[in-house]
Amino acid sequence: MTLWSHENLGDLCDLITDGKHGDCRNEDNSGYYFISCKDVKDGRINYENARQIVHGEFAETHRRTDLKPGDVLLTNSGTIGRLAIALDDDKTSRTTFQKSVAILKPLSDKITSHFLYYSLAADRYRLVNSAGGAAQKNLLLGDLRRFLIRVPSLSVQNDIASILSAYDDL
Numbered sequence: 527m528t529l530w531s532h533e534n535l536g537d538l539c540d541l542i543t544d545g546k547h548g549d550c551r552n553e554d555n556s557g558y559y560f561i562s563c564k565d566v567k568d569g570r571i572n573y574e575n576a577r578q579i580v581h582g583e584f585a586e587t588h589r590r591t592d593l594k595p596g597d598v599l600l601t602n603s604g605t606i607g608r609l610a611i612a613l614d615d616d617k618t619s620r621t622t623f624q625k626s627v628a629i630l631k632p633l634s635d636k637i638t639s640h641f642l643y644y645s646l647a648a649d650r651y652r653l654v655n656s657a658g659g660a661a662q663k664n665l666l667l668g669d670l671r672r673f674l675i676r677v678p679s680l681s682v683q684n685d686i687a688s689i690l691s692a693y694d695d696l
Contacts, residue, residue: 543667566608
């Protein structure tokens with residue numbers, strides 16, 4: 527029998543923060559992407575209509591978020607609960623995001639990226655209900671850090687993620 531523990535996301539991640547609290551200047555074809563919640567869907571970052579911004583403003587925001595392959599993105603304002611895992615491709619290192627998107631950097635000795643992604647996807651209803659606000663719902667970073675999920679051993683996490691990923695690939 528495998529024991530599952532209840533853990534706060536803040537204890538499972540090296541960093542949980544959101545993107546830039548403000549706007550950036552557009553620069554078509556710059557190759558530096560500024561993602562919003564509309565660009566996070568179906569488990570991926572959709573670059574098709576993503577804004578491109580000037581390098582200097584990208585660099586300023588990227589220092590804070592430092593998106594890397596395997597990081598999990600979660601929309602936390604407006605449309606709450608959309609998820610994506612940053613891929614290991616050339617666009618990832620040139621991507622940053624607005625405050626409507628939070629980044630979760632999983633601690634690899636505690637939780638895998640894919641298990642974290644699937645756990646949050648399965649608990650989307652509770653995530654949405656954790657958000658507050660009257661005019662527009664917001665999932666505060668402090669609430670996100672205290673959000674509890676059930677976590678098995680890394681080997682069980684890998685087994686679960688492997689099975690679920692196979693279904694996603696279909």
